[in-house]
Amino acid sequence: GPDEHSKLSGVNLVKRKVRGWVCMGGKFPEGREANLINDGPAAAHAIANWPTPIIFSGWEIGQEIMTGAGLRKAPEGTPVRRAYELYNGLNNRQSWDQTAVLYAVRGLDGGLADYWDLNTEGYLHVNEDGSNEWRTSPDKDHAYLIRKMDPKKIAEVIEELMLRQR
Numbered sequence: 001g002p003d004e005h006s007k008l009s010g011v012n013l014v015k016r017k018v019r020g021w022v023c024m025g026g027k028f029p030e031g032r033e034a035n036l037i038n039d040g041p042a043a044a045h046a047i048a049n050w051p052t053p054i055i056f057s058g059w060e061i062g063q064e065i066m067t068g069a070g071l072r073k074a075p076e077g078t079p080v081r082r083a084y085e086l087y088n089g090l091n092n093r094q095s096w097d098q099t100a101v102l103y104a105v106r107g108l109d110g111g112l113a114d115y116w117d118l119n120t121e122g123y124l125h126v127n128e129d130g131s132n133e134w135r136t137s138p139d140k141d142h143a144y145l146i147r148k149m150d151p152k153k154i155a156e157v158i159e160e161l162m163l164r165q166r
Contacts, residue, residue: 011051020053020108024100026124028058028144030133037130044126053141056124057103061116062096064151070159080162098158103145115154116145 001009008016025035025043036043047054069092074081084090106112123140126132134144 015051018052020055021050022055022057022100022104022108023047024057024062024097026056026058026126026132026144027060028056028119028134028146030131031059032131033059036126036132040126040128040130043130044128047124047126047142053143054124055103055107055118056142056144057096057100058144059096061145061147062094062099064147065095065099065155065158066092066151067095067098067155067158067162068092071162074163075165078165095155095158098162099145099154102154102158102161115149117148118143119146 006013023035025033025047027033068084068088069090071081071084072090081090103112103116107115119134120143121139122134122136123138123142124132124144125135
């Protein structure tokens, strides 16, 4: 319900302020993916009850987009370079989360129509075990990204953004 920060309930606040949720989650058209299977019941509830559109960047999207090695060009000590050094040794790895962030920042207005197509007919159903399946009926405000552009070209865009200092 309302609290000291807003007169609106949580759901109504999301409806007013959140244009859409870009979720790195799921495997399409069906499968198992870590972000959903870690807590299947919570994922199922959140996705079934979210009050604004959801766009999913599935496992298969980020799996093909390899980034990270280019951070060797970044100045030492920069936060992104340092994170990769600690986690992955400045080697390439899949870009699951980066694809969702890229779409959230540049894709909601149609700015990435050359990068991915969208399947907008249907909805994502999450089972209690966290596995997922795309169902064509009923149609809800759900969509998922479909590969269109060569993953290497998208990797170049993401790496260039990761190298920016501002």
